[in-house]
Amino acid sequence: MNCVQFQEILPEVLEGGRTAEQESHLKSCPMCSGLVADLDLIAREARQLQAAAEPSQRVWNSIEIALRQEGIIRDPRLGPSLVPARPRRWSMAWLAPVAALVLVAFGIVIYQRGSRDSRLAAHLDTTTPSLVAILPNSQKPSNVNNNNSEDDQLLAAVASRSPAMQAQYASNLRNVNAYIKDAEESAQADPNDEEAQQIVMDAYEQRATVYEMALDRSLP
């Protein structure tokens, strides 16, 4: 056996099980034996490349954000979710049309209520407590001016159709507004914190879902 013949079957030789002829050639040929030794060394040393590098923190941050968005991580620190776990098909792309639908449906309800029973609406306006008025100062949301009137109108609609549910929805809205307030504070503290921004979006999504649920019970 010469070197050309030996190197042609070298892949099989390196996998193990050498014949007597191959062993004989290795013993007599320093070049081929040196080659085999080098290739064996490379194969052994390759293992040190395993688990040698570490990814940046960005990777875990992205994973955590995605898992929270999909509802796979359910963090007990933030309290129980006001709504059932969202199905995976929920994504931020649904937020805009859902919010638009909620607003349109709410507008229809208010218009219908106002035109059909104006005396009842007037009565509710004077007797249904303002959400902000009954909140302790520490829980008043930072966006109180925008959300307050919307919440009051929603509670008025719920109260007119399902009075027994008003207290529950008032409680839900207090909690989600507090959640929004905390999330916005965290996001404002560090505008570059992508996770905090995502939590703010999640909080508003929960608020939209509360509205949707409330309207489901309020619509005739």
Place this chain on the structure above:
Amino acid sequence: MTDARKLQGDKLSEAEAIERAKQGDAEAFQLLYGLHKRRVYSLCLRMTANTAEAEDLTQEAFLQLFRKIATFRGESAFSTWLHRMAVNVVLMQLRKKSLPVVPLEETLENEEEAPKKELGAQDPVLSGSIDRLRLQSAVDALPPGYRRIFVLHDVEGYEHNEIAAMVGCSIGNSKSQLHKARMKLRESLKTSRAEKAAKP
């Protein structure tokens, strides 16, 4: 790969972390990620030779794993399950993104890339150990097809029949590509060593 173990004090073991992750525990997910991130990332990095791409693939591998964690029944080691998933993610993404995925039968773009046959005068051998950084650089410089087989076999420890099934080639082809990869690495390492020795 690490087996389930008690880390220290009252911290979670891997098995406990898996069960708590199934319940949505954030800390459990983070622990599992921490235990296996280096292995998965190194695999992705060796396969792509690109840190940004490797990070994206690492992220995708863990996301796919965590989405399916509720289905893990413990029949095999968690690390095995994760690693196989990571390999599949890498291979699929390489095909999808049309990164240099050269058919294994045509790995060489031209004959100049072919490892040289060892004939004639004896060359100095690689003795002792190989510097990890030089080996890492040499692997990164391999043609993609060679690199893929080398990483799966010599770095990650898969057998040729497993590689053939994952990559979609014959066992003989896998062996041939591995041999060519090692020969190419040998050339590269010897050249690197000679250049270093020649410097004043």
